[in-house]
Amino acid sequence: MxxxxxxxxxxxxxxxxxxxxxxxxxxxxxxxxxxxxxxxxxxxxxxxxxxxxxxxxxxxxxxxxxxxxxxxxxxxxxxxxxxxxxxxxxxxxxxxxxxxxxxxxxxxxxxxxxxxxxxxxxxxxxxATDAGQTAYGAVMGAGELRKGQRVGIVGLGGLGMTGARIAVIEGAEVYAADPKPGTWAPAKDRGVLEVVDDVQKLGAYNLDLIVDFAGFGTTTAGAINAVRPGGLVVQVGLGVLEATISTAALVVKPATLRGSRGxxxxxxxxxxxxxxxxxxxxxxxxxxxxxxxxxxxxxxxxxxxxxxxxxxx
Missing domain, CATH: 3.90.180.10 (Medium-chain alcohol dehydrogenases, catalytic domain)
Structure with a gap:
């Protein structure tokens, strides 16, 4: 072979x-x-x-x-x-x-x-075995998504676009952040309500759950800042292997940060x-x-x- x-x-x-x-x-x-x-x-x-x-x-x-x-x-x-x-x-x-x-x-x-x-x-x-399974595991498993929740997706690559669609199928209101405008129309075609170019802007939507499929450090920190008080951030992406976050935001909100490998x-x-x-x-x-x-x-x-x-x- x-x-x-x-x-x-x-x-x-x-x-x-x-x-x-x-x-x-x-x-x-x-x-x-x-x-x-x-x-x-x-x-x-x-x-x-x-x-x-x-x-x-x-x-x-x-x-x-x-x-x-x-x-x-x-x-x-x-x-x-x-x-x-x-x-x-x-x-x-x-x-x-x-x-x-x-x-x-x-x-x-x-x-x-x-x-x-x-x-x-x-x-x-x-x-389905990775892009699908990993996205589903992050949104439905680690993210514990429930119908009617407001969900943010960070990064609209293969995983993020799939995670966004799964969240829509499962009954969530879905918003997304991605700096590449070429991803915006495909995301909206899949049911995403709004797309912004910076994760910090997701704070306007009072999100229960944010799933970071990018993982570039600033996205992790931004998701913690943007999620609603008492909300959950699920980390999936490994764009970089270390991130600096605001422990004050994590504690004062309070918010939960959870990892999800697959x-x-x-x-x-x-x-x-x-x-x-x-x-x-x-x-x-x-x-x-x-x-x-x-x-x-x-x-x-x-x-x-x-x-x-x-x-x-």
Whole structure:
């Protein structure tokens, strides 16, 4: 099989060829039909998030959808030909804990697979596993969103745009902050009521919950300043690894600051169900397998709207 492998920090991905993976007990091999590209992949390549990987070299790609090609001993829950996404478990997560989906084939654990509804395409299904699951987990899990709440979304990239739409679907009044005007119309098309260019301006809307999908330090501090007294700020984005916040604002309001890394497999199921009904479509830009390194470079510049998804040429 062919695969794009990260060999060293600061180096471009290297195209390699190796033998196809063979499934062991409880494992399956997936023919990759779509692999989403995440800003985390930028962090793995530039050194920001590389310490989170078990080591290098490694095949990245943690948003994976495809077809079961082969099954290992004792696997009875899936069969060759099944349409699936990889949703876990954490200790065998592709592109994080083990080699991932920037490849023709990918090894997975059978107990970490979810069936893709027939009317959901592979590109959408792949994004459900991270952009969808992480956004759902932040808004509905860590954010504990309730119908009728007023919610702010900071950053309208692949995660933030998805989180905004999920909040709308779940009955919230949604406002957003993003400095890129190109994101404003797509956000409003997805039900966001107003978009501002600075998180501080969200303070005008008396928000119960603000979810920061950007994480550039100033956004975290701004969200704490902008949320209503007694409100909740959920931190998801890792644009920088440290932030300076006003402890006075946190205490005097008081406000709650909570981190959210990702969701649970049940969250991915919820996202797939929303996709199957047509209520949720994650904004994607499909590319070819050979374009994966260039897409990571594009993501690093910050000028991408939506989610890059690589599909077989």
């Amino acid at each position: 062919k695969a794009w492998q990260l060999t060293a920090v600061g180096e471009p991905l290297r195209l390699i060829e190796r033998d196809d993976p063979r499934p062991g007990p409880g494992q399956v091999v997936i023919d990759v039909r779509a692999a989403g590209i995440c800003h985390s992949d930028v962090g793995f390549a530039d050194g920001t998030l590389t310490p989170m990987l078990p080591g290098l070299p490694m095949i990245l790609g943690h948003e994976v959808a495809g077809v079961v090609a082969d099954i290992g001993p004792d696997v009875t829950t899936v069969h060759p030909g099944d349409r699936v996404v990889i949703a876990g478990p954490e200790d065998f997560a592709p592109g994080w804990a083990v080699d991932g989906g920037f490849a023709d084939k990918c090894l997975a654990r059978a107990d970490g697979l979810l069936t893709v509804p027939d009317n959901v395409g592979f590109a959408q299904a792949a994004t 969701g649970r497999p049940g969250d991915t199921d919820a996202v797939l169900r929303h996709m199957a009904t047509g209520a949720l479509e994650i904004q994607t830009n499909t590319i070819g397998f050979d374009d994966i390194p260039h897409a990571i470079e594009r993501l690093a510049t910050g000028d991408v709207i939506g989610r890059f998804v690589a599909v077989p040429d």
